[in-house]
Amino acid sequence: MATQNVAFQRKAWQASNYSQNIEGSKTLAVTAKVAELRRQGIEVISLGAGEPDFNTPAAICEAAIRAIHDGQTKYTPNAGIFELRQAIAEFLNAMGGDYAPEEILVSNGAKQSIVNALFATLDVGDEVLLPTPYWTSYPEQIKMAGGTCVFLPTSANQHYKIHLEQLEEAATAKTKLLILNSPSNPTGMVYTKDELEAICHFCLEHDILILSDEIYIQLIYDAIETGSLASFPEIRQQLLLVNGFSKSHAMTGWRLGYLAAKTPFIQAAMKIQSHTTSNACSISQYAALAALNMPEDELKLMKDEFKRRRDYTADRLSAMPGIELVRPQGAFYLFPSVEQYFGRSADGIVIHSAMDLSQYLLDAARIAVVPGEAFGAPGNIRISYATSMENLQTAMDRMEEALHRLQ
Ligand SMILES: Cc1ncc(COP(=O)(O)O)c(C=O)c1O
Incomplete structure (x- = not known):
């Protein structure tokens, strides 16, 4: 009986081996980090989001409200x-x-x-x-x-x-x-x-x-x-x-x-x-x-806006020295290679990896991006353009300036 209790105590507080073998979502971790900084009153532009910044079209919301009133619950x-x-x-x-x-x-x-x-x-x-x-x-x-x-x-x-x-x-x-x-x-x-x-x-x-x-x-x-x-x-x-x-x-x-x-x-x-x-x-x-x-019109409006932002951010990034971008054709992400910045430093901080560069951009430019390590590509960072044009303009200015400081 005593031995059984010991075995039980040893295991009860441990998560399963199965779950320990699974990593949590790294992109959701960036979202959580941004939320925490904002809670502390630090203004951050998030380019980490994997979701459109638009509201759900009204016709869809109305159908949902109707469903509730109709008892489809x-x-x-x-x-x-x-x-x-x-x-x-x-x-x-x-x-x-x-x-x-x-x-x-x-x-x-x-x-x-x-x-x-x-x-x-x-x-x-x-x-x-x-x-x-x-x-x-x-x-x-x-x-x-x-x-x-x-x-x-x-x-x-x-x-x-x-x-x-x-x-x-x-x-x-x-x-x-x-x-x-x-x-x-x-x-x-x-x-x-x-x-x-x-x-x-x-x-x-x-x-x-x-x-x-x-x-x-x-x-x-x-x-x-x-x-x-x-x-x-x-x-x-x-x-x-x-x-x-x-x-x-x-x-x-x-x-x-x-x-x-x-x-x-x-x-x-x-x-x-x-x-x-x-x-x-x-x-x-x-x-x-x-x-x-x-009707397709409203979806087209969102798509056209994404295209406009894709064009703007792709042009800005391509013009930044040391950034190599293959121009994306769809979705709402840019995935530039940042490897040329590895080994450079600013204010005593040395960049060794995409993770380091992402942290640097968060600290020095207050912009959140997702390090390529989250996607099995440690030489790149992911930038989402699912945010307003105004945010993108400010973020690109800040990023350009912060990268410029890396020597
Ligand atoms: C490639 C890809 N597949 C699937 C999903 C999941 O989408 P959903 O919100 O429908 O679960 C995402 C969301 O980020 C995605 O980027």
Whole structure:
């Protein structure tokens, strides 16, 4: 009995080994740091945000209020209300897809959709090909689902996009899945139709699933021949398509995303969701339905504004000595290389890494950026332009001045 108590005492206060192996979100950590500084009365311009600064369009908010008054405040079916699944299928089909409502699973944000997709497809030890720089959550999500990350490093020279040779070199008998994210967080790069086609053919030949995270697909600013993987019929059996409303409709807080895939994958993911969060928020589902039915004009206004900011910040950064930027084509991030500043110093502070430079920019210029270490790219920093033009102008002035002081 006594021995049992000792064993119990030793473990009770410890977090599980499983959780200790998972790192918290580094981008959310920057948000928390900014909030803390502001609480202390320190004025900081945050270029760390992964969310649009716009308010959710009024038509969406009104639909949510209507849903509350109509009593749509109960559990919904696990996979989401039928009308929304149908509207999502129609949205994807308008982009060249061929989905039925039963092939859609609505979740609490695309983040949950990705986790569901990974749990529904991976067995312990399965390898997942992950292009680097990657969105900060993928490696931890893969780990949580028992998978093993195989990183595919990309450079500015290749515009941060993987080459076929890299896939050929990395694929093994254990490779189960490739994650694609176009437009990319953090680089803003977009794969062309030809590049996507070649990747699809490779995955078909090698029996590899593709998880295509298309959360930024409505935010592409240049005339690029590209598209949703929904429009590639040959890959459909092997495609797990993820999208959501957070970025395109300024709905981050509503937590609404979805997975589109063949029925066996959807059913597997539904089982997982049925034991974790059940359905996505009922009110958010009605809001999302309104989002899909609203006129495009308001979305275009937001997109045009993002483009204007992309152009401004990209021009400013490109003109700063020592900064190397591959001009992003989509999403709302810039991902310049800052390696030329490593080894320089100001006021006794030496910059050794992107993490050091980010801290320096916070202290010396009161601007918050996310160090590239969060995305597996320690030579870069991520700058979000999801903030006002006025903030961007001040931030670029302050950054230029602070970098100038580094000798
Ligand atoms: C690439 C990428 N995928 C997925 C998500 C998650 O979005 P959601 O708010 O729908 O969970 C994000 C959010 O930052 C993202 O950048």
